[in-house]
Amino acid sequence: MTTNRAFLIRGALAGAGALLAAFSSLAVAELGAALTRPGASPVVVVGGASIDLTPAPLKDWAVRNFGTNDKLVLQAGILTVLALCAVALGLLALRHRRAGALGVLAFGVIGALAALRRPDSASWTDVLPSAVGALAGAAVLYVLSGRLTGPGNGVAPHGPDDWDRRGFLIAASAAAAASAGAGALGRGLTAARTGDAAGARAAVTLPAPGSPAPAITSRTALRLPGMLPFTTPNKDFYRVDTALVVPEIDATAWRLEIHGTGVTRPLTLTFQDLLEGELIERDITLTCVSNEVGGPYAGTARWIGVRLADLLRQAGIRPPSRGGPADQLVARSVDGMTLGTPVEDVMDGRDAMLAIGMNGEPLPFDHGFPVRMVVPGLYGYVSACKWIEDIELTTFDADDPYWVKRKWARKAPVKTQSRIDTPGPSHARHPAPS
Ligand SMILES: Nc1nc2c(c(=O)[nH]1)N[C@H]1C(S)=C(S)[C@@H](COP(=O)(O)O)O[C@H]1N2
Numbered sequence: 166m167t168t169n170r171a172f173l174i175r176g177a178l179a180g181a182g183a184l185l186a187a188f189s190s191l192a193v194a195e196l197g198a199a200l201t202r203p204g205a206s207p208v209v210v211v212g213g214a215s216i217d218l219t220p221a222p223l224k225d226w227a228v229r230n231f232g233t234n235d236k237l238v239l240q241a242g243i244l245t246v247l248a249l250c251a252v253a254l255g256l257l258a259l260r261h262r263r264a265g266a267l268g269v270l271a272f273g274v275i276g277a278l279a280a281l282r283r284p285d286s287a288s289w290t291d292v293l294p295s296a297v298g299a300l301a302g303a304a305v306l307y308v309l310s311g312r313l314t315g316p317g318n319g320v321a322p323h324g325p326d327d328w329d330r331r332g333f334l335i336a337a338s339a340a341a342a343a344s345a346g347a348g349a350l351g352r353g354l355t356a357a358r359t360g361d362a363a364g365a366r367a368a369v370t371l372p373a374p375g376s377p378a379p380a381i382t383s384r385t386a387l388r389l390p391g392m393l394p395f396t397t398p399n400k401d402f403y404r405v406d407t408a409l410v411v412p413e414i415d416a417t418a419w420r421l422e423i424h425g426t427g428v429t430r431p432l433t434l435t436f437q438d439l440l441e442g443e444l445i446e447r448d449i450t451l452t453c454v455s456n457e458v459g460g461p462y463a464g465t466a467r468w469i470g471v472r473l474a475d476l477l478r479q480a481g482i483r484p485p486s487r488g489g490p491a492d493q494l495v496a497r498s499v500d501g502m503t504l505g506t507p508v509e510d511v512m513d514g515r516d517a518m519l520a521i522g523m524n525g526e527p528l529p530f531d532h533g534f535p536v537r538m539v540v541p542g543l544y545g546y547v548s549a550c551k552w553i554e555d556i557e558l559t560t561f562d563a564d565d566p567y568w569v570k571r572k573w574a575r576k577a578p579v580k581t582q583s584r585i586d587t588p589g590p591s592h593a594r595h596p597a598p599s
């Protein structure tokens with residue numbers, strides 16, 4: 166074999182071995198995440214960090230152009246960058262075996278740091294998926310590059326032809342099989358948990374609301390070819406959020422804390438409390454501030470929930486117009502998102518609610534199960550907190566929520582807009598009428 170050709174083959178094998186090492190890292194991390202917390206998987210935490218660090222205009226652009234696929238595109242991007250880095254590390258490992266393995270560990274450190282910095286990071290165990298994944302990947306790269314760099318110990322190969330074909334093949338097959346097993350086991354465990362959450366959601370029965378929504382008249386329900394229905398079915402309802410993994414909350418363990426300045430009687434509510442509360446049912450349109458003319462990010466659903474103003478009064482707050490100290494309500498979700506709503510808007514008599522039902526069923530996971538906020542007349546990012554777990558009554562001066570930190574307006578009442586469904590705009594992207 167010519168020397169050049171032998172170098173090429175070794176280079177290609179080093180790249181392939183490093184890709185295998187990357188796969189091992191992710192697969193083992195997947196198992197680690199299944200055993201600790203699915204949201205702590207390195208792709209999820211690094212993805213979450215990238216979403217938070219992405220400048221708002223770029224994020225807005227991504228939502229517009231990729232829609233609900235924005236997260237898939239992001240994950241594909243992360244995996245591509247990872248693959249390129251892996252190949253580079255593989256080539257490095259041919260010359261400096263230890264440096265290659267250390268490089269893999271460095272990625273583990275990035276993942277672990279990202280995991281710790283997530284707002285929903287529960288404990289130090291969140292670093293484990295990245296850590297065990299990186300160790301597995303580093304070991305695979307170290308062993309495989311050892312087979313390529315000379316007999317046995319990896320020091321000073323006698324020549325480019327002098328590598329251990331059989332050893333490489335055996336080690337690579339063993340690593341691939343073990344990693345695939347670990348990954349499949351991780352996926353399986355996570356899927357079993359998801360099944361549990363879905364089962365718990367299916368077991369929820371919504372009581373009939375004491376104050377039902379008025380019937381939809383035949384004029385409102387007018388249907389013409391090409392026209393979208395007045396009520397958007399749940400499966401077609403737009404989704405906009407920063408969650409790479411949709412939170413799946415056990416409703417029986419769910420709690421909502423209502424506290425803060427001006428709350429004289431802090432409240433802790435359970436899901437059962439809400440089911441037994443005074444339920445109202447209302448048709449409310451939700452829309453995203455990023456919705457373009459004719460765009461898909463608007464929908465009307467029939468929501469069932471408890472009036473937020475009633476709960477706040479129970480907690481003893483006074484509206485700012487009557488001298489109360491808190492003018493901002495900051496809602497926080499289990500995944501660490503924060504949204505700020507003017508207290509005045511919640512208390513002014515409109516049907517602001519903590520919703521538990523959407524179009525006759527418990528909230529879908531994508532739309533905030535078990536409980537979300539809905540405030541008529543405000544854009545989603547200042548009102549519609551999904552997977553809510555905390556409400557703090559504070560002031561606009563004291564606290565900037567997530568989007569405001571990223572230079573979006575503190576207050577965002579919906580601007581009146583109309584949509585002409587038929588004839589539609591040439592670039593219509595809303596779901597096809599069903
Ligand atoms: N927890 C959480 N709630 C959230 C968001 C989010 O990213 N995380 N996005 C908000 C935005 S910007 C909008 S427009 C609405 C969208 O609600 P939907 O996905 O149910 O349509 O949810 C709001 N609530």
Ligand SMILES: [Mo]
Binds near residue numbers: 405452453544545
């Ligand atoms: Mo939004």
